[in-house]
Amino acid sequence: MKVLTTAKEVREHYRISVLRNPGFVPTMGALHEGHLSLVARAAERCRMVAVSIFVNPTQFNDPQDLLKYPRTLDADLEMLSGHLRENDFVFVPSVEEIYPEPDTRRFDFGELERVMEGVHRPGHFNGVAQVVSRLFDIIRPSYAFFGQKDFQQLTIIRELARRDYPKVEIIACPIVREHDGLAMSSRNRRLLTQHREKAGEIYRTLIAAAAMISDYEINEIREFVADRINMIPDFRLEYFEIVEEGTLKPVHSVIEMSPEKKYFGCIALWAGEIRLIDNIEIGLR
Ligand code: PAF
Numbered sequence: 001m002k003v004l005t006t007a008k009e010v011r012e013h014y015r016i017s018v019l020r021n022p023g024f025v026p027t028m029g030a031l032h033e034g035h036l037s038l039v040a041r042a043a044e045r046c047r048m049v050a051v052s053i054f055v056n057p058t059q060f061n062d063p064q065d066l067l068k069y070p071r072t073l074d075a076d077l078e079m080l081s082g083h084l085r086e087n088d089f090v091f092v093p094s095v096e097e098i099y100p101e102p103d104t105r106r107f108d109f110g111e112l113e114r115v116m117e118g119v120h121r122p123g124h125f126n127g128v129a130q131v132v133s134r135l136f137d138i139i140r141p142s143y144a145f146f147g148q149k150d151f152q153q154l155t156i157i158r159e160l161a162r163r164d165y166p167k168v169e170i171i172a173c174p175i176v177r178e179h180d181g182l183a184m185s186s187r188n189r190r191l192l193t194q195h196r197e198k199a200g201e202i203y204r205t206l207i208a209a210a211a212m213i214s215d216y217e218i219n220e221i222r223e224f225v226a227d228r229i230n231m232i233p234d235f236r237l238e239y240f241e242i243v244e245e246g247t248l249k250p251v252h253s254v255i256e257m258s259p260e261k262k263y264f265g266c267i268a269l270w271a272g273e274i275r276l277i278d279n280i281e282i283g284l285r
Contacts, residue, residue: 001080001081001084001085001086001088001089001090002088002089002090003077003089003090003092004089004090004091004092005091005092005093005094005097006093006097007093007097007138010050010089010091010138010139013089017048017087019047019048019087020048020140021048021140021141021142022042022046022047022048022049022050022088022089022139022141022142023041023042023043023045023046023048023049023050023141023142023143023144023145024042024049024050024051024052024135024136024139024141024143024144024145024168025038025039025042025049025050025051025052025144025145026051026052026054026131026132026135026144026146027051027052027053027054028053028054028055028056028069028186029053029054029055029070029071029072029073029076029186030069030070030071030072030076030186030189031053031072031075031076031079031080031186032176032184032185032186032188033176033184034147034149034175034176034183034184034185035051035147036079036083037173037174037176038145038146038147038173039051039080039083039084039145040083041145041171041173042143042145043083043084043085043088045143045171046142046143047087048087048088048089049084049085049088049089050088050089050090050091050139050141051080051084051088051089051090051091052090052091052092052093052135052139053073053076053090053091053092054091054092054093054098054131054135055069055071056098056127056128056130056131057095057127058099058103058123058126058127058130058131059123059124059125059126059127059128059130059131060124060127061121061122061123061124065275068190069186070186070187070189070190073092076090077090091135091138091139093138098131098134098135099134103130103134105126105129105130105133106126107125107126107129107130107160109125109129109156109159109160111247111248111249112125112152112155112156112159112247112248113125113156115152115241115243115248115250116152116239116241116243116248116266116268117152117153117268117277118152119239120238120239120268125152125153125156128153128156128157129156129157129160132144132157132160133160133164133165136161136165136168141168142167142168142169143168143169143170143171144157144161144168144169144170144171145171145173146170146171146172146173147172147173147174147175147176148172148173148174148175148279149175149183149184149185149277149278149279150277151264151266151277151279152248152266154170154172155245155246155248157170158170175278175279177203178200180199180200180203181200181202181203181204181207182196182199182200182202182203183202183203183276183277183278185276185277187274187275187276188276190273190274191271191272191274192272194233194234195234195235195271195272195274198232198233198235198271199271199276201228201229201232202229202267202269202276202278203278203280205224205225205228205229205267206225206265206267206278206279206280207280208224208228209221209224209225209240209265209280209282210265210280210281210282210283212224213254213257213282213283213284214284216254217253217254218242218251218252218253218254221240221242221265222240225237225240225265225267226240229267229269232271234270234271234272235269235270235271236269236270237267237268237269238268238269238270238275239266239267239268240265240266240267241265241266242263242264242265242266242282243263243264243266244261244262244263245261245262245263245264251263257284259284262281263281263282263283263284264279264280264281264282265279265280265281265282266278266279267279
């Protein structure tokens with residue numbers, strides 16, 4: 001695998017290897033098994049794979065969060081070297097390479113960004129769209145692989161691709177979980193031991209909430225989730241919403257749900273000072 005740092009090097013790599021339009025896995029580093037599962041999916045499908053590692057400043061609405069975001073480049077490259085092939089590459093640009101001048105573009109995703117993360121992290125998806133579009137312009141992928149853990153991000157990126165990058169096919173990959181069900185995330189390593197020990201409760205709560213759909217109303221399920229999360233010491237629920245796939249329209253009553261559509265229960269919460277998100281499909285049976 002090659003490690004490239006500029007758009008010029010990427011163009012040169014395409015010229016030399018006579019391959020282009022790779023399968024692309026964008027990341028912010030601090031890689032874990034979840035990322036590796038995206039890389040494996042990309043390698044199965046594409047003759048060339050590109051992985052980017054770039055902690056994108058424009059998507060952090062909290063400067064402290066940006067400062068504290070784990071940066072583990074050497075370990076990341078070591079991990080990737082076991083999975084990437086000769087022509088595959090890791091793109092590790094500087095902030096100046098991605099943003100030679102401040103990016104003032106404003107993306108409007110309408111209702112998709114007026115719920116959940118969009119409400120609690122203002123500007124976050126604008127930053128995500130800025131960096132993903134810059135990366136797509138440089139890498140020019142045929143496929144781009146995103147984890148389903150970031151459920152709303154995935155929906156917004158599908159919309160971005162539909163509008164501006166119709167040649168890029170977005171592939172959603174399943175959530176990879178720790179032994180106790182905690183969704184893998186680069187933030188997990190910042191959890192305090194006592195919070196990490198309790199964090200498996202998040203997924204257990206989501207499973208229980210999904211099972212409640214046949215007998216309870218949405219507000220009762222939301223109350224159940226809030227009670228169960230808030231009873232864990234130092235845990236605080238930020239939101240739990242059941243939304244329709246694709247539109248992200250929140251469901252207020254079970255009567256609104258259609259057996260033809262898919263729904264997901266999405267959660268965001270604080271475990272001490274660490275913010276975690278997760279989701280589960282809610283099936284009408
Ligand atoms: O999901 C992430 O890690 C980031 O939001 C992404 C897509 C790499 C953009 O910085």
